[in-house]
Amino acid sequence: MKKVQSVLEHFNGVIFKVSKYNRDFENGSVTVTVPKEFLEPLIAMLRNKISNKFxxxxxxxxxxxxxxxxxxxxxxxxxxxxxxxxxxxxxxxxxxxxxxxxxxxxxxxxxDPPKLPVYSVKIPPDCNIKSLEIAIKAQNSFYQLDKRFNFLIVPIEEDQETVNTFIDRFGTRGIFVGKRGVPECFGDDVLMHNDPTLHSNESVNIYFPEKYIVSRPICLRCAKESIAYNLGKIIDLKGNINIPRALTNVDHIGIYSFYDFRNKYDQSQGIWPITPLGHLIWILLSSPISKRETKAYITALASLAFHKCPIFTYCPNHPEKLIFKQKFTEMHCLKKTCNMILCVHCGQWHPEGKCEGNDIPLGCRQCPFCDTIVEKIKLCNHISCSCGKHFCYYCGKGFDEGGDVYRHMDSAKHNDDPPDYQKFVQHKSVSDETLGKFYNEFPDIRKFIKH
Known part of the structure; x- marks a missing residue:
């Protein structure tokens, strides 16, 4: 037990259970707790200490x-x-x-170093790994593919030139590139940086509609800078997410992509080429160069997804604390010192005891999906709500996609500022007749007027 305890002290481990020694089976057991990252070195040191073997x-x-x-x-x-x-x-x-x-x-x-029966050959980053794997199996080759570290393990008798010929022959099969040797829809700086030390060890696969596959390494520094720019000030220097900032920049965080903005969308085939997002993210997470920014990016997207989800709500003063919504139940902020509640009467968050009913400031709108009160500050009547939905500020009609709002505004001629917004927010001169006609046309807006 003293030997076990002396080892545990190195890893901040604790013994909390010891079974009796059984002479018949010549064994006993000790149950300990230790941080999982120390498990392997702990086992190695225990083995050395107890067995006197190193x-x-x-x-x-x-x-x-x-x-x-x-x-x-x-x-x-x-x-x-x-x-x-x-x-x-x-x-x-x-x-x-x-x-x-x-x-x-x-x-x-x-x-006197040992003479090994095999040696390794580094596979170039732009090599088609899948094609190599198929070739090795098809030819019953003695080569072995180490996909984790991107090496070919070959017999010592095989000369380097033969191995390179094999890689050149089968590692480029199925690769289709543009005139410059890079898919035209991808930036040279991201996919083929001049500095090989910045290349990802694993190549990203790019799929074309003609059933071609292009495998190219990623410049990790360029990818890192692209993600950091996309996140803006949503993450701090330590990589932590600023939830309030993320929620106010909800439209700023898009799906990470290397697509050129000039790519055309084909209604029959969609957008090509296709890059698996999971594969791309995995490559970026595997490198210490781009790991922090990529992790922050995924965390920010996940956080926004939860905050947009209709089954959750959150106190506007403490948005980092998500709460499951419950119908017909007054909900309190999870922070004990906060007096904000989600009111069952008006459906809004406000200080306890200060409900103003369904009163909405004149000229403002209420999101038809989450009941958030909005006052627009831009000319456009397309409102992208923090819940992830969209609506027309002119009439209050809701939509799932932003493009549907623009089509609606064009067809219904709702591109101008609504009369109530002009009168009560912009303080322009609007006649009672014009205002009354507007309220009669859109009674859902009129019902929120204070009487």
Missing amino acids: ILKIPEEIVPSYLLNYREVLNSLSKYFESKKINLINDDYDFCGFLEDVERAEKVLFE
């Missing part, structure tokens, strides 16, 4: 860690240590033994 850390420059996943490499290393009369055991991809053997092995590895 794990050999093979230098990366001698044998790359990704090669230790291959059985032929492990078998070769076992024979190597045996030939050097070093007593090490291969235990689940680790070589372990007594401290004396481990220290001797570390020295010998540098003095």
